[in-house]
């Protein structure tokens with residue numbers, strides 16, 4: 125058998141997809157054929173969710189119906205709030221993972237039939253819509269409960285992003301905050317066979333159900349090489365303190381052979397096309413709130429990393445995302461769950477595609493251990 129070792133599945137094409145296109149050399153990202161720059165400038169997160177889950181941009185009526193459906197799905201069963209209460213001391217991303225397991229029990233489309241846990245395509249689209257609507261409520265309810273506060277009930281008159289910030293803070297957010305949050309969700313919505321979407325596809329490929337596949341994705345997103353980078357960047361920014369100290373800080377880190385979080389990408393060998401939008405928001409929110417120091421530190425760090433561009437190491441979307449979240453007043457341990465709130469439609473569409481044309485994902489491993497050891501009974505060892 126002709127086999128090639130491809131560690132980390134680098135440069136391996138897993139399958140075909142119609143949901144997103146990435147040209148890593150040119151720094152291009154399209155959602156179903158639409159440029160991320162056009163969508164970032166003109167669209168909204170919910171419109172992009174519709175585009176991903178239903179195949180094309182909605183007309184006015186379709187968007188209205190979709191928005192109404194998702195709004196009606198925002199409230200969680202009280203039992204799920206109770207599970208969140210019981211696990212409140214865990215990291216928010218672990219609570220989200222647990223809440224997804226819990227909410228599966230109450231999803232009207234979840235089946236107990238282990239001979240067909242997947243169900244119909246329509247039922248999986250409905251599950252996708254429910255999960256997209258429920259994620260913000262889960263994250264916000266936990267954030268309130270862990271502070272000793274009551275969860276804030278979702279409001280049907282607020283947009284997806286506005287309602288999320290409202291449920292977190294208990295007060296209506298500013299238009300700038302809503303716009304930045306919506307943009308952040310939109311930019312994170314889908315990204316091909318990234319590690320968490322791949323994990324979701326592996327679970328789905330075994331013909332397991334959508335909620336289980338999403339749990340796999342959340343567990344993968346938690347890793348610092350994937351969803352944890354924004355939090356790490358914000359910690360680094362705080363450690364640097366002022367733009368003038370960036371040079372020495374970054375030099376020392378690189379001399380110790382440490383990685384600079386928010387730089388480098390498995391696929392992009394040019395600037396991540398999403399980064400410029402977050403960079404602009406970090407700048408404008410910094411000016412608006414009178415806290416431009418984070419933006420200035422990040423710009424100084426980016427300058428230090430210019431020599432790495434010749435090695436294909438550029439800034440990625442997470443580099444400025446942390447500053448945007450911090451400027452919105454969001455604590456660092458919510459950064460990964462916020463990524464998940466943006467990424468949920470992308471995970472769902474990857475799972476739907478996997479179900480539509482399923483093949484079990486099961487690679488090989490190249491065994492490098494011994495092959496002719498002789499077994500000795502335990503008492504003789």
Ligand SMILES: CC(C)(COP(=O)(O)OP(=O)(O)OC[C@H]1O[C@@H](n2cnc3c(N)ncnc32)[C@H](O)[C@@H]1OP(=O)(O)O)[C@@H](O)C(=O)NCCC(=O)NCCS
Pocket residue numbers: 132348349350351353382383384385386387388389390391437440441442
């Ligand atoms: C994202 C990431 C895991 C992709 O890694 P990858 O494609 O597997 O690339 P590798 O880990 O093989 O790195 C290739 C080389 O670039 C270097 N490199 C990669 N990212 C780097 C970074 N952020 N800072 C410094 N050097 C970096 C590696 O040290 C390695 O150098 P070497 O060949 O001398 O050993 C990696 O760039 C990284 O760890 N970045 C920081 C975390 C981050 O921002 N993640 C969010 C991604 S959206």
